[in-house]
Amino acid sequence: MNLPPHLSVQDGHLFIGEHDTVRLAEEYGTPLYVTDEGRVRARYREYRDALSAHYKPVLVLYAAKANGNSALLRVFADEGAGADVFSPGELELALRAGMEPSHLLFNGSSKSRNDLRLAIERGIRVTLDSMDELRAIDEVAGTLGKEAFVSFRVNPALDVPTHPKIATGLASSKFGIPHERVPDAYRAALEADHVRPVGIHCHIGSQILALDPFIEAARVMVRIAGELVRMGVVLEFIDLGGGLGIPYRHDEDRAPTPREYADAVMPVFVDGMTALGIRPALWVEPGRSLVADSTVLLTRVNSTKDAHRRFVNVDAGFNQLVRPAMYGSYHEIVVANHADAPLESTCTVAGPICESGDLLAEDRPLPAVTEGDLLAILDAGAYGFSMASQYNARPRAAELLVRGPDRAPMRRAETVDDLVATQLTPPWL
Numbered sequence: 480m481n482l483p484p485h486l487s488v489q490d491g492h493l494f495i496g497e498h499d500t501v502r503l504a505e506e507y508g509t510p511l512y513v514t515d516e517g518r519v520r521a522r523y524r525e526y527r528d529a530l531s532a533h534y535k536p537v538l539v540l541y542a543a544k545a546n547g548n549s550a551l552l553r554v555f556a557d558e559g560a561g562a563d564v565f566s567p568g569e570l571e572l573a574l575r576a577g578m579e580p581s582h583l584l585f586n587g588s589s590k591s592r593n594d595l596r597l598a599i600e601r602g603i604r605v606t607l608d609s610m611d612e613l614r615a616i617d618e619v620a621g622t623l624g625k626e627a628f629v630s631f632r633v634n635p636a637l638d639v640p641t642h643p644k645i646a647t648g649l650a651s652s653k654f655g656i657p658h659e660r661v662p663d664a665y666r667a668a669l670e671a672d673h674v675r676p677v678g679i680h681c682h683i684g685s686q687i688l689a690l691d692p693f694i695e696a697a698r699v700m701v702r703i704a705g706e707l708v709r710m711g712v713v714l715e716f717i718d719l720g721g722g723l724g725i726p727y728r729h730d731e732d733r734a735p736t737p738r739e740y741a742d743a744v745m746p747v748f749v750d751g752m753t754a755l756g757i758r759p760a761l762w763v764e765p766g767r768s769l770v771a772d773s774t775v776l777l778t779r780v781n782s783t784k785d786a787h788r789r790f791v792n793v794d795a796g797f798n799q800l801v802r803p804a805m806y807g808s809y810h811e812i813v814v815a816n817h818a819d820a821p822l823e824s825t826c827t828v829a830g831p832i833c834e835s836g837d838l839l840a841e842d843r844p845l846p847a848v849t850e851g852d853l854l855a856i857l858d859a860g861a862y863g864f865s866m867a868s869q870y871n872a873r874p875r876a877a878e879l880l881v882r883g884p885d886r887a888p889m890r891r892a893e894t895v896d897d898l899v900a901t902q903l904t905p906p907w908l
């Protein structure tokens with residue numbers, strides 16, 4: 480199987496960076512998420528350098544929802560990145576990790592007045608998703624005696640080839656203002672007393688492996704930027720969103736690199752800006768493609784069973800990694816303690832959760848597997864821990880960060896005490 484540069488097989492064991500996953504699992508227990516910091520930094524730099532080769536200024540805003548661990552947010556802050564935040568929680572985590580307020584964008588289609596107040600107080604730009612939200616933010620900013628700096632999310636109505644649950648730029652999507660109504664939205668923002676429109680935003684979906692939709696979206700954004708400039712909007716930034724996919728099927732999929740993305744999209748953007756005679760910052764918001772392949776989820780085999788199919792029962796299920804159950808997603812699986820053994824049988828890898836749908840992989844050719852073996856679920860760094868739950872009262876897993884020869888937990892495993900920590904006993908019980 481093709482492996483990314485930070486994963487290797489040495490003497491039959493899967494290594495992440497300099498670390499033997501078999502040793503890590505013994506030391507820290509399973510299930511365990513392990514992330515390679517160097518890989519995250521390398522992916523970020525690929526984006527930054529590829530885009531900056533075409534245009535400046537560029538800001539990469541990491542989509543915090545992909546993996547909100549504070550250690551990773553610190554890594555991105557250290558690299559000079561910003562963040563796309565979708566909730567007051569993500570906003571707060573990004574600020575605490577040391578990110579500049581001016582490097583954050585508060586996105587989302589349903590924000591409360593409290594959310595809007597928090598953003599205005601912290602000096603964070605907000606992407607508006609409806610005319611109601613424009614009225615709300617104008618009122619909130621007025622009450623605070625401040626000005627709100629905003630963009631609108633454009634729905635470019637593109638048919639993007641990805642899973643329907645993560646295609647967000649379709650005409651029917653819940654996100655964004657239909658592109659033909661965007662000028663009216665900005666006209667209203669220009670007329671509002673306490674709002675200043677400073678940017679435009681779009682995000683067409685996730686796990687997109689083709690470049691054409693990104694090029695198409697950039698064309699729509701350039702066209703709209705032209706209309707806004709003629710209307711008198713001073714654009715500080717144009718945000719083209721995230722969504723670049725990764726090759727989850729290592730030997731079959733091919734994902735564009737950040738450089739290929741930049742080489743495809745940037746000519747459209749740069750020509751557009753040159754024609755308009757403006758130089759706003761270019762913002763992009765990748766999540767998955769920055770962190771997905773940095774991380775493996777280690778899980779121990781509890782038992783195997785030859786029933787109608789051959790089952791391999793492991794200690795992580797959709798409580799730790801929901802993507803296979805939620806989207807039917809494919810993740811490569813390596814038997815970490817004999818990673819170079821030949822494929823032997825077709826197995827269905829099942830978690831410990833009380834649901835028939837709790838499968839991490841179906842009918843997958845694997846080497847011989849028995850109780851006590853260690854499996855590594857690859858590409859678990861995006862929408863892995865961040866979508867984990869405590870279903871079945873199973874504590875969430877620990878997360879470990881490795882960098883060169885160093886390793887340190889970036890989150891301890893939860894315990895049963897954590898499960899009850901927020902529960903209260905009504906006085907009559």
Ligand SMILES: *Cc1c(COP(=O)(O)O)cnc(C)c1O
Nearest residue numbers: 542682685721722764765766767
């Ligand atoms: C989820 C999201 C992203 C990141 O998407 P990826 O597919 O992880 O790159 C960026 N921007 C917005 C607004 C999002 O909702």
